[in-house]
Amino acid sequence: MSDIEVEFYRAEQRLVVHTIGDGSTGGRDRAGIMWPMAGLVALFAGVFGLLFGSFGNVVIHRVPEGRSVVRPPSACPGCGNEISPRDNIPVLSWLLLRGKCRHCGQPISGRYPAVELTSGVMFAAVGWWLASMEPPDYWALPGMLLFAWMLLVVTFIDLATKRIPNALTYPLTPVLLVLLVGAAVLNGEPSVALRVVGGGLAAFGFLLLLALIYPRGMGMGDVKFAAFLGMGLGYVSWGTVVIGMFVAFLGGGIISSIVLAARKGDRKDQIPFGPFLAAGSFVALFVGPTLVDAYLRFSGLR
Numbered sequence: 001m002s003d004i005e006v007e008f009y010r011a012e013q014r015l016v017v018h019t020i021g022d023g024s025t026g027g028r029d030r031a032g033i034m035w036p037m038a039g040l041v042a043l044f045a046g047v048f049g050l051l052f053g054s055f056g057n058v059v060i061h062r063v064p065e066g067r068s069v070v071r072p073p074s075a076c077p078g079c080g081n082e083i084s085p086r087d088n089i090p091v092l093s094w095l096l097l098r099g100k101c102r103h104c105g106q107p108i109s110g111r112y113p114a115v116e117l118t119s120g121v122m123f124a125a126v127g128w129w130l131a132s133m134e135p136p137d138y139w140a141l142p143g144m145l146l147f148a149w150m151l152l153v154v155t156f157i158d159l160a161t162k163r164i165p166n167a168l169t170y171p172l173t174p175v176l177l178v179l180l181v182g183a184a185v186l187n188g189e190p191s192v193a194l195r196v197v198g199g200g201l202a203a204f205g206f207l208l209l210l211a212l213i214y215p216r217g218m219g220m221g222d223v224k225f226a227a228f229l230g231m232g233l234g235y236v237s238w239g240t241v242v243i244g245m246f247v248a249f250l251g252g253g254i255i256s257s258i259v260l261a262a263r264k265g266d267r268k269d270q271i272p273f274g275p276f277l278a279a280g281s282f283v284a285l286f287v288g289p290t291l292v293d294a295y296l297r298f299s300g301l302r
């Protein structure tokens, strides 16, 4: 190998260590998978995800308005009739009713089944991911499912209202902290517990700094959301935290330049940054490692 090749090889090796090798929570990797068990966990998590997607719709709709997510039960905005349990089955009811209220025929937004389905797929992905590690990391399931749910719900709320409600970040950040630190402790991995705390603090500090320097770019809602995301990404590895933030800023930068150019410099409408943060985290968790892994295999480095 030439010097440049050696240099490149070493850089790749460092990348592996930062993203996958050392990264997957305490020496776990994707080898030796228990396929049937992982499939079963993914299936159950997916069904669970459909139900939590249904609850997510209520949260997306009511939390920005400061309303209770428990009472009153969901009703049709057209005729006020309560939604009966048989009309409240995730995705299926919407299909059977062909997107219309049973009583008055008012159209029901396709956003409802879309959120439910996305939630189901995300939960199944998390279940598969954690159950297919060697050894499986079942303790992290509750925390990582909450993490996935939050990505989805915040994305839709921020898109609709350009805000990330404290009513979500304030209670759910400590819950995630307890769930993930608890998982790390139960797995006997104190360094992972420290990384959860460190990842949250690092992402929070980084965005706080940027928000102070450039207040128009992001709000305090984004800064608080970053603390939540940093904890979840930190559970996996430091590299995942870096990739998550990098992809968020890359995506946010590209899209906002396109939008601002199309509007010819009219900067009145802010582009919400929450969806980019959420997308960055999703990419860092699921797409990033797979891409790097595929690239390394393809190029014969692994």
Ligand SMILES: [Zn+2]
Pocket: 076, 077, 078, 079, 080, 081, 101, 102, 103, 104, 105, 106
């Ligand atoms: Zn109706």
